[in-house]
Amino acid sequence: MASTRREFLNRVITAGTAVLAAYFVYPVLRFLSPPAVALGQVGRVLVTTTSEMKLNSAKFFKFLDRPAVLVRLPDGSYKSLSAKCTHMGCTVQFESSKDFFLCECHGSEFNMNGDVLRGPASLPLQEYLVSVSGDKIYVSVGNQVA
Numbered sequence: 382m383a384s385t386r387r388e389f390l391n392r393v394i395t396a397g398t399a400v401l402a403a404y405f406v407y408p409v410l411r412f413l414s415p416p417a418v419a420l421g422q423v424g425r426v427l428v429t430t431t432s433e434m435k436l437n438s439a440k441f442f443k444f445l446d447r448p449a450v451l452v453r454l455p456d457g458s459y460k461s462l463s464a465k466c467t468h469m470g471c472t473v474q475f476e477s478s479k480d481f482f483l484c485e486c487h488g489s490e491f492n493m494n495g496d497v498l499r500g501p502a503s504l505p506l507q508e509y510l511v512s513v514s515g516d517k518i519y520v521s522v523g524n525q526v527a
């Protein structure tokens with residue numbers, strides 16, 4: 382009987398250790414893994430249309446195999462940022478009521494320009510180029526302009 386109890390406790394401890402290890406290892410692996418698509422291989426992507434973007438709203442999309450976000454700022458202009466937290470790679474969330482991005486993994490906060498408001502992240506979110514052609518909104522990496 383004692384052996385059964387000991388085996389049960391060993392299984393619980395082993396499973397708990399495995400879950401805890403995965404919790405810490407997964408973000409590190411995501412941070413270290415190279416992107417599936419190299420920067421520069423994709424010119425630009427059509428994200429949405431101007432009529433779909435209300436003031437102070439955000440639209441998340443996938444760009445270069447990574448999460449990205451297009452934001453319409455209160456002044457009507459657009460900004461696009463990587464939504465991948467620069468700390469350990471979790472996806473940030475947009476807090477429209479407070480005008481900032483929050484990473485729920487470890488609490489980093491970024492303003493609408495992608496600058497760090499609160500760590501542990503120390504680097505800003507990568508900014509992408511936004512271009513509007515007619516009512517279509519495109520996002521690109523570099524110097525490509527619509």
Ligand code: FES
Pocket residue numbers: 408466467468469470471484485486487488489500501502
């Ligand atoms: S991954 Fe740690 S704060 Fe975002």
